Amino acid sequence: MIGFVVVSHSVALAEAAVALASEMAGPVAPRIAVAAGTAEGGMGTDAALIARAIESVASPDGTLVFTDLGSAILSAELAFDLADAAEGPVRLAAAPFVEGLVAAVARAGAGGDLVEVEREARRALDAKLRHLGVEGESVPVEEKPTGRSESFLLTNEIGLHARPAAALAGALRGLDAVVRIGTATKPAVDGRSLVGLMALGARKGDTIDVTADGPDAERAISAIRDLVASGFGE
Numbered sequence: 001m002i003g004f005v006v007v008s009h010s011v012a013l014a015e016a017a018v019a020l021a022s023e024m025a026g027p028v029a030p031r032i033a034v035a036a037g038t039a040e041g042g043m044g045t046d047a048a049l050i051a052r053a054i055e056s057v058a059s060p061d062g063t064l065v066f067t068d069l070g071s072a073i074l075s076a077e078l079a080f081d082l083a084d085a086a087e088g089p090v091r092l093a094a095a096p097f098v099e100g101l102v103a104a105v106a107r108a109g110a111g112g113d114l115v116e117v118e119r120e121a122r123r124a125l126d127a128k129l130r131h132l133g134v135e136g137e138s139v140p141v142e143e144k145p146t147g148r149s150e151s152f153l154l155t156n157e158i159g160l161h162a163r164p165a166a167a168l169a170g171a172l173r174g175l176d177a178v179v180r181i182g183t184a185t186k187p188a189v190d191g192r193s194l195v196g197l198m199a200l201g202a203r204k205g206d207t208i209d210v211t212a213d214g215p216d217a218e219r220a221i222s223a224i225r226d227l228v229a230s231g232f233g234e
Contacts (some may be wrong), residue, residue: 003057026170062114
């Protein structure tokens with residue numbers, strides 16, 4: 001699983017962002033290191049702290065670094081040169097700090113690789129942009145799904161929002177199945193994508209249409225059935 005480094009001028013901000021993202025990680029959580037503030041405990045960033053954070057969570061699967069303000073990016077780039085031959089690729093996320101981290105951690109928890117996780121982070125603002133009538137990086141529209149299908153009525157109070165969407169994506173971890181989920185008004189999206197699932201805008205009383213292909217298709221459908229029946233644990 002990939003590792004994450006959260007770089008911020010503020011320790012409190014970084015720790016709060018990590019706490020929020022960790023809520024979306026599911027049962028198998030990625031390693032996340034915080035590199036915030038200066039070595040003296042002040043407001044700012046420190047390339048040496050960032051380098052050590054990268055080394056602490058580096059993985060052969062890759063490491064994704066999130067930054068808050070402009071100078072944090074410069075410090076992170078310098079840290080890449082200071083880090084001692086970190087395992088796997090290390091990338092700087094071109095994504096919003098909080099929303100991007102939440103989406104990326106959820107995708108990693110669902111088994112996503114570095115490319116998938118980085119893409120998910122970049123798309124993290126899409127649902128908000130569409131709601132406000134601003135064009136963002138579009139969520140890919142899946143082809144008409146085929147395979148094992150079942151529809152489920154959402155009964156939990158908040159519908160398919162952040163926590164339920166993360167739980168659904170996490171439930172598919174380790175299953176050899178391509179899962180797509182849509183509604184009567186929205187085309188099917190990747191069932192492991194927090195951003196895609198939230199973009200469906202499914203609320204209490206709406207029906208989600210689930211299709212699964214692959215050797216574990218039945219297990220995937222069953223996992224979603226159990227989650228919906230439990231009200232996503234709410």
